Amino acid sequence: MPPMLQTDQPSAQPDSVVRLVHGKQPAHAMGAAAWPDIDGALLDDRALAVPGFPVATLPLPWRTWIDDTARSVNAPADYVAQAVLAAVAGVCGAGVWVRVSAVWSDPLWLWLAVVGAPSSGKSPALAPVRRLLSALEKEGGAPRGVARAAPARKRRPPRIADRRIVDRGIVDRGIVDRGSVETLLEGASGNQRGVVLWRDEPAGCFAPLVAKGAAKSAIRALDPFPISILGALEPDRLAAALHRGEESLAARFLYAWPALPPFCPLADRTPARDDEALALLRAIRATAGTISEPLCLALDEAALATLDGFLAGLHAELREGEGLFAAWLGKGPGLVPRLAGVLHLLDWSANRASDPSIDVGEVGPGAVERAIALWGGYFRPHAKAFFDRVAPADLEARARRVVRWLLASGRGEVSREDVRRIALAQTVTASEADRVLARLTKAGVLRPIAPEARPQGGRPALRWEVNPALQIP
Structure with missing residues (x-):
């Protein structure tokens, strides 16, 4: 549907x-x-309507938690869903790789942005997911009561180009919410899964990356490290940054710019089951490895065929594209497999809740199809609306x-x-x-x-x- x-x-x-x-x-x-x-x-x-986040494509426990959380603070479910995607990427990072072929494997990192005017519900929507991550941080590197599941196939991914991350074991101080690019690099160098930059403030998630007009050098510095980003953006604040030539940075993000939801009466605001969501996220963190011993999620043959069809269609479209939106489209081939990996782990965590012995397995065609639909049917129109606002072409x-x-x-x-x-x-x-x-x-x-x-x-x-x-x- x-x-x-x-x-x-x-x-x-x-x-x-x-x-x-x-x-x-x-x-x-x-x-x-x-x-x-x-x-x-x-x-x-x-002028153009944008679709709401397709929460119905997520497994039931996550879907229910996202809807209840959004309703409890009368904020768009899109913001909560973005935070959940960032949380999964943040607890996995270089501890989980998605393998497409013998020469194509990527760590599970994502750069996501929630877009909206001041007081549009961004902070209340992100805060519950931030609390889940903080709770996991307090638990330390060895989650209690969760055994790591073995994947159906374990293949070592290619080596990261620059091995500046020192093997110190799992260090779960993985949330960075302020500071510069140097702060991010310091956090990533001491964490065997990577870090997540969590920027919920008016300056936005671009702020530390465009400091002193050095976005391109910041991207080059961060590229070797498994760093995920979730941040808030106010479109009118961002126009000045983009006109300084920071388009390469903007093209890397997945944007959510939803409409404000209708008012939800207080009596209808059901408290979300945070304990259940924490258990699901804990299981995902437990099954992830480290940069030296990662969990490798391979796409099965049917998933590869589905991805191949998407890549062929996008390749033809890119030949005629230009400008910032074309640069964003060009990131699609790398993003869709990672989105499929996140969706696969969300599915596995939900299934594991009823059957703890279930294997992580390979990424199937269903996850890839949903990733393609999410990227093309949701993130694409939101990116177009965002770019038309901040950098109209x-x-x-x-x-x-x-x-x-x-x-x-x-x-x-x-x-x-x-x-x-x-x-x-x-x-x-x-x-x-x-x-x-x-x-x-x-x-x-x-x-x-x-x-x-x-x-x-x-x-x-x-x-x-x-x-x-x-x-x-």
Whole structure:
């Protein structure tokens, strides 16, 4: 059953602007020449609906816990689900490898982001999963009462390119929530599974990675280490970072930008069974190995055939892609097998709850099919919506971004440089800015001001008047 589409809640807009969509202008917004109605498509913050996280594709105990946790804090289930994926990747890291072929094996790490405006429920949704990880940290390296299950096949994965991790046994101080890239490297070097960077703060998970404009060098430094990331992002804060050329960083994340859920009455907020979720996560941690003795999850033949079909289709699409979204798509071949590994472990932990003797086994076609559906049907549209907001690559997305800026700034007139440098944060050329201005003029947002001759001569600067409707409080 496909996920139900959810309509996002756009940023609050003046009532007068909404009225303009229906063709009525306030009397005081009429100048000597009446303004045309503003094109409503440019007033919608995110015109396309994005799907909700397909919680129904997860095994029942995890599904129930995610739904109950989200409902208990009246937050999107998407945020809780992202945190669960990060938790599994965090407790496994280099202790679990997904093997696709003799020359293709990857450790189980993921970079995930929860996206939303301030007070959209990110912190309350992430906190319960953070508490589960903290509880596991306090238990130490040898989980009590859980025996490690042997996989059906155990093949040593290829060596990590740079073995700077010293074998000190299992060290479960694996959560880093502040500090720099150096802090991450220090934590990873002392942990035989890796670490998870957990950044739930306004600065976001990009903050330590884009410090001093050095995202590319940070990525190179982190690449040899099994580091997972979960962090919060506020789109409007991120635009400046991306215009400095940090696209390579943004392309590595899986984004969740859900709509706000409807209000849930207090009487309907069922407490989640944290003890059950902790037991499931504990079992996953117990079956993981270390970087020197990892658990290897091989894809079976049917799973390989399913993955091969996905890779073939994506390969054809990538040949025609360009820009930041194309870079994100290019990470798909590596991400889908790792997502399949996480889903396989979630399934195994749920099955093990009823049958402790069950084997981890190989990754089957079902897990790969769900990973493909999750990546393509959920993460892909969310990434597209996110990139259209923070780094728009097409004309319509850029025009909507300028309209948001005009609504926020209340300017009465603008120049091309205002639009190019401030509204679009220098992400476009002068000719591209001209196309945006032409679109806004056609949409009734702007109209050119007749240039005044300069006393000293020379070409007068071009300016545009802003539709007064966008300046009404």
